Amino acid sequence: MTTKYMDAELVGKRMSSRVRKNTGWKGLFFASTLFGLVVLAVLLIRIFTQGIEYINIDFLMNHLSTDASRAGIMGAILGTAWLMVVVIPVTMVIGVGTAIYLELYAKKGKLQSFIATNISNLAGVPSIVYGLLGLTLFVRALxxxxxxLAGGLTLALLVLPIVIVAAQEALRAVPGNLSEASYGMGATKWQTVRRIILPAALPGILTGAILALSRAIGETAPLTVLGIPALLIPFPEGIFDTFTALPMQIYYWTIDASLVAEYANLAAATIIVLLVLLFLLNSIAILIRNKFQQRY
Amino acid sequence: MAANNKNRMSVSEMIEQQKQKRKFFNQLERLVPSLLLIIASISVLTTVGIIYTLFAESVAFFRNVPILDFFTGTVLKPLSQNPEFGVLPLLNGTIISTVIAMLVAGPIGMMSAIYLSEYAPDNVRRVLKPLLEILAGVPTIVYGFFAFTFVTPLLRMIFPSIEATNILSPGIIMGVMIIPMIASLSEDAMSSVPNSMREGALALGSTKLETTFKVVIPAALSGIVASFVLGISRAIGETMIVAIASGSSKNFSFDITGSMQTMTAYIVEVAGGEAAAGTTIYYSLYAVALTLFVFTLIMNLLAKYISRKFREEY
Structure with a gap:
């Protein structure tokens, strides 16, 4: 019987090539991670350099105009603000109510899992389909x-799953001994929910709601379906006025950039306003989360 | 004490008052669950509303256009004298843009996930992961603007014949948008592979790379595949990037440097053109949206099925 000896030289050579392979791929993995960030950086730099010089008080305060040098986006800012006036209460009431029902009231069973499945499926429906629902239901049927009002309700339905899931997680994170103590003092279920569980879950709920809101602010596709006019319209003064919104204005200026080249710069300037708004909202969400995190 | 004297009431009155209060609260207590159930059912009603509107209006459409012509037609001329409604050009545009997006997002997202879960030190991951997730938070209209005004002119240096609106540049940018989704979901799947398995492979002398490809990825495969399927679903439903940057050509072609329309972009174009209610072109919106809805629904259910059915339990 012949004994096979290991060829030390061969093993050593193979080993070093395996190690080299490992290092090479590691570099590739790292580069891939950076790729996304590089694109993000290029995008931000490009948009800021293109639009920043167009941002001034007049641009922020003026009415829309076909004359690029006089156009302002106050109407779009007000439109976005009014949309939020509809979206915030609707999503908060329905989102938190649904979460309370699913987490605290519903018996584990078919109905509860049906509603939960339904919500997770709704989260995957493309936003443009919500636009068609809004067009059919709010704009035409009602x-x-x-x-x-129609735009706000459409956006509210769109971001509802986000709020529900966030609120569910926040409610679940409230420790059980809090509610047990409340029941022990003789409080009823609703009293416990309203006075003990909800206040404890509030930071988490607010964080989720703000993130949902920032999704709604940037959402364009459903609004394009509702038929938002590209015309010059007066500033909206209530929820029954026609409107334009920041992302809609970006959309119209971008597709018209082939006609008037300067519109592309106005679009870039509007994007800066939108991104700053989103940045502020997300910062608030992070602040709330850090301030109230894990007090128990 | 004087105030107390003024409001003095007999004990029986107090009991009576307390009873009234109790009664009100008891009623409220009994009412709350049903009120909450009504609120919770709004999400179910939304689903019903979506499915009902899409089906009802699509039925009206298929009364004018035979269902077979719709799904096998390669000609889409909604505005001509003799309009033709074949959905295949739109399906073609959707599939091609999705394939381009996944060619970008698949490998890069996957490799980012490997780096974050297997190689990155904790402090590096804590910085990189949130940064990467910013990409997912950028509104899609911003990506559309970027694809149209920056990426397309950039691509012109490589393909001089590229059109001002083409499917390649929105496809690439859609891929960038989907990277964080695939990276984050795949990373979750890979991080949940227990360390003992990695340690076993490393102890047998394999390098980190071999451990990753032969142990971690096979163990996390269901989660990784599910993240890809969700990415595809996201790409199919993405609207604004293609609506801005890929134009409105309804030709049935495979030229990725040319304009192509996706299902979502068709809906934006037709709905934005104020199609009068009751016309065939108006109803075609719903038939296209129904097709889109069914596609994304199948993808989402498939992702859920894969991650549940093939999950390895440790």
Missing amino acids: EFGNVI
């Missing part, structure tokens, strides 16, 4: 027309 005859609101393409007003702020």
Whole structure:
């Protein structure tokens, strides 16, 4: 019987090539991670250099205009603000109510899992489909027309799954001994929910709601379907007025950039306003989360 | 004490008052669950509303256009004298843009996930992961603007014949948008592979790379595949990037440097053109949206099925 000896030289050579392979791939993995960040950096730098010089008080305060040098986006800012006036209460009431029902009231069973499955499926429906729902239901069937109320309700339905899931997680994170203590003092279920569980879960709920809100602010596709006019319209003064919104204005200026080249710069300037708004909202969400995290 | 004297009431009155209060609260207590159930059912009603509107209006459409012509037609001329409604050009545009997006997002997202889960030191990951997730938070209209005004002119240096609106540049940018989704979901799947398995492989003398490819990825495969399927679903439903940057050509072609329309971009174009209610072109919106809805629904259910059915339990 012949004994096979290991060829030390061969093993050593193979080993070093395996190690080299490992190092090479590691570099590739790292480069891939950076790729996304590089694109993000290029995008931000490009948009800021293109749009920053167009941002001034006049641009922020003026009415829309076909004359690029006089155009302002106050109407779009107000439109976005009014949309939020509809979206915030609707999503908060329905989102938190649904979460309370699913987490604290519903018996584990078919109905509860049906509603939960339904919510997770809704989260995957493309936003443009919500636009068609809004067009059919709010604009046409209920005859609101393409007003702020219709746009706001459409966006509210769109971001509802985000709020529900965030609120569910926040409610779940409230420790059970808090509610047990409350029941022990003789409080009823609703009293416990309202006075003990909800306040404890509030930071988490607010964080989720703000993130949902920032999704709604940037959402464009459903609004394009509702038929938001590209025309010059007066500033909206209530939820029954027609409107334009920041992302819609970006959209119109971008597709018209082939006609008037300067519109592309106005679009870039509007994007800066939108991104700053989103940045502020997300910062608030992070602040809330850090300030109230894990007090128990 | 004077105030107390003024409001003095007999004990029986107090009991009576307390009873009234109790009664009100008891009623409220009994009412709350049903009120909450009504609120919770709004999400179910939303689903019903979506499915009902899409089906009802699509039925009206298929009364005018035979269902077979719709799904096998390669000609889409909604505005001509003799309109033709074949959905295949739109399906073609959707599939091609999705393939381009996944060619970008698949490998890069996956490799980012490997780096974050297997190689990155804790402090590096804590910085990189949130940064990467910013990409997912950028509104899609911003990506559309970027694809149209920056990426397309950039691509012109490589393909001089590229059109001002083309499917390649929105496809690439869509891929960038989906990177964080695949990276984050795949990383979750890989991080949940227990360390003892990695340690076993490393102890047998394999390098980190071999451990990753032969142990970690096979163990996390269901989660990784599910993240890819969700990425595809996201790409199919993405609207604004293609609506801005890929134009509105309804030709059935495979030229990725040319304009192509996706299902989502068609909906934006037709709905934005104020199609009058009741016309065939108006109903075609719903038939296209129904097709889109079914596609994304299948993808989402498939992702859920894969991650549940093939999950390895440790």
